[in-house]
Amino acid sequence: MDQPPGMKDPNYPNHVCKLQRALYGLKQAPRAWFNRLSMFLIDYGFFCSLADPSLFVMHTSTGVLVLLIYVDDMLLTGSSMALVQNFLQVLSKEFSMKDLGPLHHFLGIQIQSTDSGLQLNQTRYAYSILERAQMVDCQPMPTPLVQRHDAVTDPTPVADPTFFRGLVGSLQYLTLTRPDLSYSVNYISQFMHSPTLSHLKYVRRILRYLKGTIHFGLFFKKDTSLVLSAFSDADWAGCPTTRRSTTGYCTFLGCNIISWCAKKQHIAMRVLAPRPSIVPWLTPH
Known part of the structure; x- marks a missing residue:
């Protein structure tokens, strides 16, 4: 990092400014905001999901809270309305926020x-x-x-x-x-x-x-039930050019579909027939 032209300090030409607060609009602002919010949530009792870094879950003796973050938009749900309202009060004291009501x-x-x-x-x-x-x-x-x-x-x-x-x-x-x-x-x-x-x-x-x-x-x-079931299929070398297969799957939790995908495989497998063994022909002398 260098001092910008026209703003160089003659007494400290090799010094740079230390960023005390990330301003909204800078490239590092979302990261600084997420770090600030995530540290508050973890200190409060949430833990970050291993499947999605923007998903936070908290288990208490009175219920469960689930919080999903997208930049500065948040979705909050829980097992009881009282638990949700108590956390909203704590969150509003720490941050300037607006409650938009039920999700639509x-x-x-x-x-x-x-x-x-x-x-x-x-x-x-x-x-x-x-x-x-x-x-x-x-x-x-x-x-x-x-x-x-x-x-x-x-x-x-x-x-x-x-x-x-x-x-x-x-x-x-x-x-x-x-x-x-x-x-x-x-x-x-x-x-x-x-x-x-x-x-x-x-x-x-x-x-x-x-x-x-x-x-x-x-x-x-x-x-619905909490039985996890999955289904998958493939077209078996359906691409005529690369001979690669396209695999598809879907996962259900009870009767609700929770994940699905259709993806072309990265490699192609070929099954080769075994080479016939060569037996030398012996002739009597």
């Missing part, structure tokens, strides 16, 4: 609470993707991809690759509440480096499927 919208995800559970969807976000692609009035399709989609019928590069990558990136975020799009979005994401008109056609088909299923989402049922 968070990071583009709409949450609707019912007597039987939570309904999550991204209808507004999906509609914005259709508006960006100028396909609000398109005809819907029953499936996101055709059954056979290996051949590239039109290898012509797209005129605007940035537009293609923007649509695919938006669809990737949409899979947070749409497991039915995981495989199709994973497939088109493999052509981000050099998209063609055939790949753009696949994206438009996904958007047409999205038009007919724009209100789809996830429902987390409240009264």
Whole structure:
């Protein structure tokens, strides 16, 4: 680090300023804020989740508190309303905060609470993707991809690759509440480096499927068992070029799906037949 031009101190030319407080907008500000908040939560009794560093959980004799942080937005829930209100009072004394009430919208995800559970969807976000692609009035399709989609019928590069990558990136975020799009979005994401008109056609088909299923989402049922079950499948060397397999899985806690993925494997396995043994031919002399 050096002193900026025009602000150099002639008496201390090798000194630099020490940052006493991270200002909002600096690159180190989010890290400093997260460190400040996480230290307060840990001192209060929370522990950081090993699966997600932004998730904090606290177990007490009266119940459980769960806190999720995204920059300066927080989601707080607990096993009892009294426990939540007591922690909100402690949190408001330590930080300047505003309680927005029950959760209804968070990071583009709409949450609707019912007597039987939570309904999550991204209808507004999906509609914005259709508006960006100028396909609000398109005809819907029953499936996101055709059954056979290996051949590239039109290898012509797209005129605007940035537009293609923007649509695919938006669809990737949409899979947070749409497991039915995981495989199709994973497939088109493999052509981000050099998209063609055939790949753009696949994206438009996904958007047409999205038009007919724009209100789809996830429902987390409240009264369910805590039995953990998982399902997986693979297409067994489905890629004709690399002979790699695409693996998909989904995990359920009771009747609620909690994780899902569709991913192309990094390696390909070949099963070779054993080489026949060579027996020398002996001839009598």
